[in-house]
Amino acid sequence: MNLRSAFHRSLGAFGLELRLRRNLEAAHRRAQQQAERERWRLLEGHGIGTILDVGANEGQFAALMREVCPEAHIYSFEPLPEVYARLEAAYRDNPMVATVNLALGAEAGVVQMNRSDFSPSSSLLPMAELHRQEWPQSAGHTQVPVRLARLDDWMAEARPVLQGALLVKLDVQGYEASVIEGAQETLRRAHLVVSEVSFYELYEGQPLFAEIHARMAALGFRFRGNIEQHHSQKCNRILFADAVFENTQLVDGI
Numbered sequence: 001m002n003l004r005s006a007f008h009r010s011l012g013a014f015g016l017e018l019r020l021r022r023n024l025e026a027a028h029r030r031a032q033q034q035a036e037r038e039r040w041r042l043l044e045g046h047g048i049g050t051i052l053d054v055g056a057n058e059g060q061f062a063a064l065m066r067e068v069c070p071e072a073h074i075y076s077f078e079p080l081p082e083v084y085a086r087l088e089a090a091y092r093d094n095p096m097v098a099t100v101n102l103a104l105g106a107e108a109g110v111v112q113m114n115r116s117d118f119s120p121s122s123s124l125l126p127m128a129e130l131h132r133q134e135w136p137q138s139a140g141h142t143q144v145p146v147r148l149a150r151l152d153d154w155m156a157e158a159r160p161v162l163q164g165a166l167l168v169k170l171d172v173q174g175y176e177a178s179v180i181e182g183a184q185e186t187l188r189r190a191h192l193v194v195s196e197v198s199f200y201e202l203y204e205g206q207p208l209f210a211e212i213h214a215r216m217a218a219l220g221f222r223f224r225g226n227i228e229q230h231h232s233q234k235c236n237r238i239l240f241a242d243a244v245f246e247n248t249q250l251v252d253g254i
Contacts, residue, residue, distance in 0.1 A: 049164015150182030174206030
């Protein structure tokens with residue numbers, strides 16, 4: 001065998017190994033996505049016709065709900081301008097998804113948002129040290145002015161048509177209590193609320209699970225468990241979860 005043949009055989013083996021690795025990675029991603037869809041399919045039996053997606057980022061949750069609840073109309077709220085541009089572009093031609101360039105909270109105005117280098121970690125609250133330790137790639141940030149509104153005020157002005165059962169999803173990186181404060185009338189109309197809840201402080205001053213649980217209980221909701229929960233990098237504690245709260249005034253629970 002001459003050197004040229006050996007070289008080409010080595011290139012071929014390397015290409016085969018690279019394709020195999022890419023195929024395995026793609027299969028792993030598909031398996032993860034399928035497992036995620038299966039976890040969220042518990043929402044299917046609730047007759048959900050409207051979803052308020054608070055903290056939409058680029059529309060990942062909306063994409064998941066298009067598969068789990070394909071008949072639902074989705075209103076996706078995202079405050080960061082450049083992230084919202086990608087969200088709006090992704091759903092511009094989809095009549096089932098409306099995008100709203102707003103942050104939600106307990107009051108209205110213009111506020112500075114901490115835009116993380118990893119955009120899903122962006123928050124109206126400063127990032128805590130534990131968050132930086134767990135996800136160092138998200139630590140860098142810049143401040144960006146965004147519009148802030150109360151969800152109850154937006155509902156009164158926009159008057160969206162609520163069809164079927166209402167699901168409210170909250171994923172606002174530690175700002176959940178403020179969103180709840182400005183959304184009490186809307187939440188009383190919701191059958192289900194799925195809220196990210198933290199068990200450790202990932203953002204400075206954020207309310208932890210106990211406070212979110214108490215606020216939801218005061219509105220007539222009962223905690224029904226977690227759809228997903230997320231471990232620390234060292235896997236020695238659960239940092240946060242996606243908690244399900246059921247409105248006992250609207251849902252026939254046990």
